[in-house]
Amino acid sequence: MSLQVETKRIGQVLCVQLIGELDHHTAPIVRDVIETEMNKSATLHILINMKRLTFMDSSGIGMILGRYKQLLQKGGKMAISDIPANIYRVLEMSGLFKIILIADSEQQAISRLEVES
Amino acid sequence: MSLQVETKRIGQVLCVQLIGELDHHTAPIVRDVIETEMNKSATLHILINMKRLTFMDSSGIGMILGRYKQLLQKGGKMAISDIPANIYRVLEMSGLFKIILIADSEQQAISRLEVES
Amino acid sequence: MRRKNRMELTFLSQSVNESFARITVAAFISQLNPTMDELADIKTVISEAVTNCIIHGYENREDGIVSIVAEIEGESVMIEISDRGRGIENLELARQPMYTSKPELERSGMGFTIMENFMDECTVTSTPHEGTKVVLRKHFSLSEELLN
Amino acid sequence: MRRKNRMELTFLSQSVNESFARITVAAFISQLNPTMDELADIKTVISEAVTNCIIHGYENREDGIVSIVAEIEGESVMIEISDRGRGIENLELARQPMYTSKPELERSGMGFTIMENFMDECTVTSTPHEGTKVVLRKHFSLSEELLN
Ligand SMILES: Nc1ncnc2c1ncn2[C@@H]1O[C@H](COP(=O)(O)OP(=O)(O)O)[C@@H](O)[C@H]1O
Ligand SMILES: Nc1ncnc2c1ncn2[C@@H]1O[C@H](COP(=O)(O)OP(=O)(O)O)[C@@H](O)[C@H]1O
Numbered sequence: 001m002s003l004q005v006e007t008k009r010i011g012q013v014l015c016v017q018l019i020g021e022l023d024h025h026t027a028p029i030v031r032d033v034i035e036t037e038m039n040k041s042a043t044l045h046i047l048i049n050m051k052r053l054t055f056m057d058s059s060g061i062g063m064i065l066g067r068y069k070q071l072l073q074k075g076g077k078m079a080i081s082d083i084p085a086n087i088y089r090v091l092e093m094s095g096l097f098k099i100i101l102i103a104d105s106e107q108q109a110i111s112r113l114e115v116e117s
Numbered sequence: 118m119s120l121q122v123e124t125k126r127i128g129q130v131l132c133v134q135l136i137g138e139l140d141h142h143t144a145p146i147v148r149d150v151i152e153t154e155m156n157k158s159a160t161l162h163i164l165i166n167m168k169r170l171t172f173m174d175s176s177g178i179g180m181i182l183g184r185y186k187q188l189l190q191k192g193g194k195m196a197i198s199d200i201p202a203n204i205y206r207v208l209e210m211s212g213l214f215k216i217i218l219i220a221d222s223e224q225q226a227i228s229r230l231e232v233e234s
Numbered sequence: 235m236r237r238k239n240r241m242e243l244t245f246l247s248q249s250v251n252e253s254f255a256r257i258t259v260a261a262f263i264s265q266l267n268p269t270m271d272e273l274a275d276i277k278t279v280i281s282e283a284v285t286n287c288i289i290h291g292y293e294n295r296e297d298g299i300v301s302i303v304a305e306i307e308g309e310s311v312m313i314e315i316s317d318r319g320r321g322i323e324n325l326e327l328a329r330q331p332m333y334t335s336k337p338e339l340e341r342s343g344m345g346f347t348i349m350e351n352f353m354d355e356c357t358v359t360s361t362p363h364e365g366t367k368v369v370l371r372k373h374f375s376l377s378e379e380l381l382n
Numbered sequence: 383m384r385r386k387n388r389m390e391l392t393f394l395s396q397s398v399n400e401s402f403a404r405i406t407v408a409a410f411i412s413q414l415n416p417t418m419d420e421l422a423d424i425k426t427v428i429s430e431a432v433t434n435c436i437i438h439g440y441e442n443r444e445d446g447i448v449s450i451v452a453e454i455e456g457e458s459v460m461i462e463i464s465d466r467g468r469g470i471e472n473l474e475l476a477r478q479p480m481y482t483s484k485p486e487l488e489r490s491g492m493g494f495t496i497m498e499n500f501m502d503e504c505t506v507t508s509t510p511h512e513g514t515k516v517v518l519r520k521h522f523s524l525s526e527e528l529l530n
Contacts, residue, residue, distance in 0.1 A: 002253055024285040025249035027340070055256075055274075057281040062342035086274030093351055094344050119401055141433040142397035144488070172404075172422075174429040179490035203422030210499055211492050241393040241402070245410075248387060254409050258391075261405040265398050 002026060005033045012044040013110050021055035027063040034067055044076045045113045049106050051082035060087075061094045068100060077101060079109040119143060122150045129161040130227050138172035144180040151184055161193045162230045166223050168199035177204075178211045185217060194218060196226040239265065239306040247288045247298035247317070255302060256280040262304050263311060266374045275352040276313075276372070282345040283315035283368045289336065291319025291366055309374050316367040322360035329358065387413065387454040395436045395446035395465070403450060404428040410452050411459060414522045423500040424461075424520070430493040431463035431516045437484065439467025439514055457522050464515040470508040477506065 003026035004019040014037050018030065034046065046067060050056075068078045079101035083091065091097065103109035120143035121136040131154050135147065151163065163184060167173075185195045196218035200208065208214065220226035241262050245251045256277040263276055284300055292298030303314040322328045328335075329350075334343035350356045355371040389410050393399045404425040411424055432448055440446030451462040470476045476483075477498075482491035498504045503519040 021253055023249075023252050023281055024289065025252050031340070055253075055277060055281075057278050057285070058342045058344040058348055059281075059285060059340075061344055062340040065342060066340040086271060086278070089275070089352075090278060090348065093348060094342060138401060140397075140400050140429055141437065142400050148488070172401075172425060172429075174426050174433070175490045175492040175496055176429075176433060176488075178492055179488040182490060183488040203419060203426070206423070206500075207426060207496065210496060211490060239394055239396060239398065241391065241399070243389065243391050243406075245389040246387055250387065250413050251389070254389070254413075257409040258406045261402050261409075262393075265402075 003029055005030055007033060007037055010110055011114060013047050013113055014038070014045070015047045015049060015106060015110075017049045017052065019052040022053055022060040022063070023055065023057050024059040027059045031063055031066065035070075038070070042074075044074070045078070046071060046076065047079045047081060047106065047109045047113065049081050049109075050084060050087055053084065053087060056087045056090055058090070058094070061090065061096060064096065064100070077113055079103055079113050081106050081109040120146055122147055124150060124154055127227055128231060130164050130230055131155070131162070132164045132166060132223060132227070134166045134169065136169040139170055139177040139180070140172065140174050141176040144176045148180055148183065152187075155187070159191075161191070162195065163188060163193065164196045164198060164223065164226045164230065166198050166226075167201060167204055170201065170204060173204045173207055175207070175211070178207065178213060181213065181217070194230055196220055196230050198223050198226040236308045237265075237306060241304050243302045243304075244299050246296060247292040247294075247300050247319075248296045249285075249288060251300070252281055252284050252288070255284045255300070259302065259304055259313060263306075266306060266309065266311065268374055272372075272374065279349045279352050279370055280313070280315070282348050283370070286345055286368075287315065287317035287319065287366070289339065289341070291317035291321075293320065311372055311374065313370045314367060315370075316365060318365040321362040321364055321366055322358070323362055325358060325360060384456045385413075385454060389452050391450045391452075392447050394444060395440040395442075395448050395467075396444045397433075397436060399448070400429055400432050400436070403432045403448070407450065407452055407461060411454075411522075414454060414457065414459065416522055420520075420522065427497045427500050427518060428461070428463070430496050431518070434493055434516075435463065435465035435467065435514070437487065437489070439465035439469075441468065459520050459522065461518045462515060463518070464513060466513040469510040469512055469514055470506070471510055473506055473508060 002021045006017040008015050071078055081103040101112055103112060119138045123134040125132050188195055198220040218229055220229060243258055259280045260273050260277050287300045298317060298319055301316045305312045327333055329346045331347040332343040334341040353370045353372050357369040360366040391406055407428045408421050408425050435448045446465060446467055449464045453460045475481055477494045479495040480491040482489040501518045501520050505517040508514040
């Protein structure tokens, strides 16, 4: 598969590491993993680590927005960290930066998610 | 360009390092570099280092055979070192191993070229 | 001499072919010696256009045909992506940022906006029940060494 | 369900397209999850067949059209490479290891031998003055995870 998803929990944050390419073909994989994890226990926040994401198009934006809306209902927040330059351009255009927390590193994202909650 | 050629001289050996992909499109680059170097001074032997060659097809075989024939006339020998597995299969099929010296490393190739000359 | 090159690609409307399509176009464009950023942008727009053919044009049927034509002339590239699917009724509406006809599929409605922003030119023509064609153009500034 | 997929590619007979062709076919085949060795072998045979169309079929004219069709069915792949060039008079002679009609171009005559050895099947049909078609087949053993 051209996308791998790795998850771990740190406090109240579900950390999702994406490895590979996120498009219409692979977006359902991420959605399913996150929904499964969120059903397991009351996750408050989600952090998507994009350090090893090599490609993302607007299908990624749609998937992120979908998770964001689900989180909002439960009072949770969303963050994205380690955004590669090419993906930054796509995210910027979508206006996602206005509603989602952006961080340079996973650690920074987690502490900001926890402080603000 | 999808192929880079680096050359250096060690004693009587012209060492040619190939970086990238060797096919019908790029073979003339190697031929030209080697011929220019051979015209500069009396090279006796040629070593082709394939460590960073990622692709080679039968156009590479033709180019190597062409250089081999030129060397033979001048009494020189030819060696190839650091052959990647995929290229090994192509070279093996061509029967080139019967006439050209094969070595694991550049150093091994050079000492064998010099001993045998 | 002005360099000219051309390729045509067709494939079935299967989502597994989205990455195939962007790799292929990127490989074709690479003879223009694009920067990493330019190559990433090209991959993104191809992915947008091809995904649209599959999701919207053929509504996820897997037996539709997606076509890509790419032409290099000098330092410019023209890429045409087309399907023979359902077509677009209202082109102006479709091109609005954030507009999508398939919010239930978690579409963001940003496809055309990305194509317009990442390319120099983006022309869309469509006929309902016949299909849709997107023509993208971009100019690359060749590095000196390649101009010889 | 048996997986089925298909693509068609055409491009001009320019040597810069040799690497483009092998990257494209390799990208298409990658959905079968081939090993690195299998992928390398596929790239080599595509390079051999496409180079032959350019050098022999079109005798280095740059405006000929090279076609590739690739079909995946289950775990098998069929790849057809064809040109509408000069064709081959004597097919048996052409397929002999080390035979080349263009020794002055430093050809090794190993193209067909490599195609035959790296693939399960290699069929060549040719009509003088009309063109040449090479059909290659290979079976891949899918890894378990992909069979689901
Ligand atoms: N190839 C196509 N065939 C039919 N309709 C299309 C096609 N491409 C785009 N559309 C229409 O244009 C709308 C906007 O497209 P786009 O900006 O890419 O956003 P999205 O794909 O996220 O919906 C789509 O929702 C669809 O209604
Ligand atoms: N597409 C083609 N069109 C015309 N002749 C061809 C074609 N492919 C191969 N041939 C003929 O078959 C011969 C053997 O081909 P091959 O084994 O690939 O070796 P090489 O390309 O090194 O000559 C060629 O020299 C040529 O005469």
